[in-house]
Amino acid sequence: MSESDQIEFTDEEYKDFFETNRVEPLAPRSRRLPRWARLLGLFVAAAMVSGGAFSLFEGVLTNPEIRDAAAIEAAAWDRANESPFGFLVSDIRVVPIENGTVAAFVTNNPPDGIIQIDFRPWSADRLDELMDHEIGHLIDFALWEPRDPERTNGLGTEAWAECSAVDAGTRRIDGFDPGGEYHCFDAELELYEAALGEVSEICQRWGSGECRTKEELGIGPDGLGPEGIPSLDDQ
Numbered sequence: 001m002s003e004s005d006q007i008e009f010t011d012e013e014y015k016d017f018f019e020t021n022r023v024e025p026l027a028p029r030s031r032r033l034p035r036w037a038r039l040l041g042l043f044v045a046a047a048m049v050s051g052g053a054f055s056l057f058e059g060v061l062t063n064p065e066i067r068d069a070a071a072i073e074a075a076a077w078d079r080a081n082e083s084p085f086g087f088l089v090s091d092i093r094v095v096p097i098e099n100g101t102v103a104a105f106v107t108n109n110p111p112d113g114i115i116q117i118d119f120r121p122w123s124a125d126r127l128d129e130l131m132d133h134e135i136g137h138l139i140d141f142a143l144w145e146p147r148d149p150e151r152t153n154g155l156g157t158e159a160w161a162e163c164s165a166v167d168a169g170t171r172r173i174d175g176f177d178p179g180g181e182y183h184c185f186d187a188e189l190e191l192y193e194a195a196l197g198e199v200s201e202i203c204q205r206w207g208s209g210e211c212r213t214k215e216e217l218g219i220g221p222d223g224l225g226p227e228g229i230p231s232l233d234d235q
């Protein structure tokens, strides 16, 4: 991390608490939040838990069974460890994200492999989806320079991440939001799979620079294949 006291957000989730309320991208593409604000947020979160404000979320989310920050982090790591691309994840941090519509984000300025997840009650399924989407961003960051015109094989950044989650087996092919960014149509999934099919290996552009070959990752001509990533629950 640089000595700057600001973090540039180059990506964010806008997903709202409601599963179907995914129409409008509510947050700007790039925002800045001072580091002190994030640290303050940690204290606010602690106060929320002790003060009981956490219960405001109850009844809004579907099956929000994971409530404790450590449990959220552990469940997120479970999904990262299930994913063949999980080696791209250098850290997972559960922090309060002030914009309530942002569920998680990763940064690409420079990429660091850190997934930051909003401290809110999560269902296990939603958290898996979220992780597969964010890992999709890390695959993007690993494969291309941010300004590479070939980046994401012509897909929008969010379409790439969504298709990665579809390929992983958690998100569905989604035509619900044709005017927005957060979708993966059939043609987009094909572009995603074609791009992965060209890859011989994927390397971190951060951390140790660890690489995995396509064979090690289990990438075939159809991406990860129809099964996606097997869940620990299925084994």
Ligand SMILES: [Zn+2]
Pocket (backbone or CB within 6 Å): 011, 012, 013, 133, 137, 158, 161
């Ligand atoms: Zn995203």
